[in-house]
Amino acid sequence: MEGMIRKDNSGWWDGSVGYEIYVRSFADSDGDGVGDLPGITGKLEYLSWLGVDLVWITPFYPSPMADFGYDVSDYCGVDPLFGTLEDFDQLITEAHRQDLRVIIDLVPNHSSSAHPWFQSSRSSVDDKYRGYYHWRDPSSDGKPPNNWVSHFGGSAWTLDEESEQYYLHLFLPEQPDLNWNNPEVINEFDEIIQFWLSRDVDGFRIDVAQGLVKNMLMPDNPIRFQINESMSPRQVFASFDHRYDLDQAGNLEIFRRWRNLVDPHDALLLGEVYLRDNDPNRVSRYVSSGDALHRAFYFAPMHVPWDPQSMWDTFRDALDAAPEDLSWALSSHDDPRAPTRFGGGEEGKQRALAYSVLLFFLPGLPVIFQGDELGLPSIELALEELADPVATRNAVETDGRDGARTPIPWNSSSGFGFTHGTPWIPIGNRSEKDTVEYQQKTHGSWLMRYRTLLQIRKDNLDLDSPLRWITARDSDVISFSRGGLISALNVGGSGQILSLPNGQWELAFHVGEVALNDRSVAFGENSAAILILAS
Ligand code: GLC
Secondary structure (H helix, E strand, O other): OHHHOOOOOOOOOOOOOEEEEOHHHOOOOOOOOOOOHHHHHOOHHHHHHHOOOEEEEOOOOOOOOOOOOOOOOOOOOOOOOOOOHHHHHHHHHHHHHOOOEEEEEEOOOEOOOOOHHHHHHHHOOOOOOHHHEOEEOOOOOOOOOOOOEOOOOOEOEEEEOOOOEEEEOOOOOOOOEEOOOOHHHHHHHHHHHHHHHHOOOOEEEEOOOOOOOOOOOOOOOOEOOOOOOOOOHHHHHHOEOOOOOOOOOHHHHHHHHHHHHHHHHOOEEEEOOOOOOOOHHHHHOOOOOOOOOOEEEOOHHHOOOOOHHHHHHHHHHHHHHOOOOEEEEOOOOOOOOHHHHOOOHHHHHHHHHHHHHHHOOOOOEEEEEOOHHHOOOOOOOOHHHOOOHHHHOOOOOOOOOHHHOOOOOOOOOHHHHOOOOOOOOOOOOOOHHHOHHHHHOOOOOHHHHHHHHHHHHHHHOOOOOOOEEOOOOOOOEEEEEEOOEEEEEEOOOOOEEEEOOOOOEEEEEEEOOEEEOOOEEEEOOOEEEEEEEOO
């Protein structure tokens, strides 16, 4: 096998645009109010019409759904809520027929507490599966073994009364962390990966890629900021230096091993490398050796405020650290949607589209979250409508994730064409103008513009042309060229002028007020443009 490892990260995904499907909320085929695999199959035509190349499907495995599928109780099956393995096979066949690739969400950091491994593991300290998880004695005062906290609030340890030991969970107590220092766990996942490769998947999005391996001495994490009661789980989590629970060197060994498994199948490894500080040099280690992950999500662009200096810092530093191999998302099922993050209303929507002009033309893999292409803002749900455990299990007002997870409005029939039953979470105050059906037949709609943008990318982006910045940190216009194409985003006020390099430039796409003059472009507020060199 050794000889087959490719020492670079190229593949069919170069030049691709990805699309994240949050399966519960995409399309429901059977009327139970929850999106499912046949629902996705029915929309593949839409996705290929839109012009994306690669679809990432969030977990559809059997699960008690404590974290809506990110708590897996069988890694090689399909939850009946989402369909059957045959439905999955059909989805893959149909996607491939339409030239779409499909990657699935692998959740290796933790299983569900309902997984037979954990059930067995907790049955006795001598159980053969005990070592699949992290079990520790209480500290001398009976408290948890160390000060690690869960992403979702509270200690990362839960006491099992029966065996009087604690088990580790960086997320919910229903999501016990697997022990990646145990070779048997490593072998189990080799088999899981092979199982899905043999069903013809085109790769994996790796959940919590930064978290797999832990420092087995389990020392306390150093505290960076004073913690107080009014902080949200995210803030508490960010108050620690995660020196011993995240981003351990051993993670790379796991991904190198997986690279051996996927390369012969030409499959993609795309990691969720969620490091709170977003240090691009740390993220880049997951891709830079060319034999571990092919691509790593870089999350800073999903949190950056609409401010030129912050954006410059975000993009320049990231591209210096990993010039080719990052993946860029506009929104996700874990964060507020871009139009909301950028201030909401028409202005927020315009900014999100303008921002896409920058994001989609960077080297690397851009990923659209379902509904981004419609310009959808997040939905504000009433307290009693919240479903995300991050929101429902914490007394403090938190950054729960429901607002980005509401169903896609396909048309203006009842249930917005998402379901003919009762949706599992309210669809919220969407209007006819938000729907796919309306936008598909409306010239100049967000959907039609996203489609045009993707088409321009496909037709004009020369993948071999490196990025060259054509403005610098002192400019409010962030702009770069790649061969005969310029992408420019104005994050400042009205009236910014961009001087163009030599040549005859044509305006191929713009958002907001943009005027092309002889050798320069004038930008209004919240605007962006793609320029193409006439041949
Ligand atoms: C990732 C997923 C998120 C999930 C968590 C735990 O961050 O994107 O939705 O809750 O991992 O699996």
